[in-house]
Amino acid sequence: MQEPRTWREFLAAVIRDTKEKQRIANEMGVDPVTLTRWATHESSPRPRSLLNRLVEALPPHREQLIQLIRQEFPDALEDDPGSVFIDPVVKDVPPVLYARILEAHATVVESLRSWTIMNLVMQQLIRQLDPQHIGIAASIAQCQRPLPPQQKVTCLREVFLEKSQALTSIARRGYFLGAESLVGYAVIQCRPIVVQNLQEASDFVIPQALVSEARSAAAYPLQRAGQVAGALLIISTQRDYFLHGRQALIQNYAYLLSLAFRDDEFYDIKDIELRLMPSESVQNAYMATFNQRVNELLSQAERRGQPLTRREAEEQVMAAFLATPVQSPTEQAPE
Known part of the structure; x- marks a missing residue:
């Protein structure tokens, strides 16, 4: 086989295999016809961030593909040859959102304040992380208030879900999550936990409603002065989705979400002892x-x-x- 001279020739050779073509299209969230048009130079990737997803879909050919893409799009990559593309949409939290959150925190009545702030933050988070509607879902799991005779927080409960349009089948169920879950581990460790390939990491439980779609996930504790109110969970339908730029952005959104909780909803780490929660099928039967x-x-x-x-x-x-x-x-x- 002759060595491809351009990334388009490379792509043309790869997608001759119809199954591989469909796989790449599925991972990128584009139509298979789009790949053909790129390969035949009928069109170019718009936005350029789609090239990032092409590289992510072909990890064995990463270095060769990066070099070929740079021939046509020299500014699409950072200077480091080993670096990944940075989605230009992923930047900072919009200043106007800070203003709206502060306004809601100061003016909305307490009974509606938490939901209002969560709604504002989560909608913008999804729009900014997934402008092409590839598939992102984000949920908030809150520390469940200890009930007598318990003195410790033993579980979290899902209280909010936001998703991109591509994930229409996902619905919030209000499940209890504990030490077995990714969000539970983030709370216990009081630090972000990122899993770039869920198919190779079976140690943590992801809510069952998200499992079939999820390929990578990230969980961020919602904290204030060393105390924790819960965790933010984000799943993506793409592997290796949580690049450093996205991680930094998500962390800022997690800081904003801490304003959605009252002071008495934050707990010292020493007062959190998460236990294993029943499976979702058991929870469904009980809640029924x-x-x-x-x-x-x-x-x-x-x-x-x-x-x-x-x-x-x-x-x-x-x-x-x-x-x-x-x-x-x-x-x-x-x-």
Whole structure:
């Protein structure tokens, strides 16, 4: 085979294999016809950041492909030959967002303040990280308030989800997450945890609704002065998506999200002892009868002459569920 003289010739040779062509198109989030048009010089990648995804989709040919691309697009790469493309969209948090967050923090009533700030931050985060709608989902897992007789935070719970348009099948489920989860580990360690290839890292649990789509993930603790309120989880449908520029950007968004929580929602690390949580199927089964259990508890309390508020009953039912012993993931019976 003659050595390709341009990146387009290289691409043309690779996509002769129709299965490989479809794989590359899927990983890049483009139509296979687009690859053909690039190869035949009918069109060029717009935006140039798509070239980054082409390199990421062909890791065995990375250095050769970078050199060939530079012949046509010399400014598409940094000076370091071993560096990856930097998506020009990934820069800083827009100054106008800081202003809107500060305004919401100062003026929105407390009952709506948390959701308002989360909504503002997460929408902008998704737009900035995924301008081409390749596939990004971001969720917030909050430390679950300890319930008597517990004195420690034993789990997190999903409280917010935002996603790009490409991930229409994903919905927030409000699952409990513990020491087995990626967000749980980020909270315990009080530092960001980035997994560039989830297929090679099975140590951490990602919410099941995201697993089939996820190829890489990052979790950032939401902290203030050494205390933690939860974690931000971001998954991408692309491997090796969390480049240094994106990591720095996400960290800034995590700092902004800390403004969504009250002072009493932050916990010292010594007061956080996450345990293993039941599988999502077990949680689904329990939550399906949650209201029924709450109503039964309210009726029993009424008959005893010791009435409860609904919130108190809900907390007792939740505490009973979270107190249930859980086997480690490797010991659980197959579902």
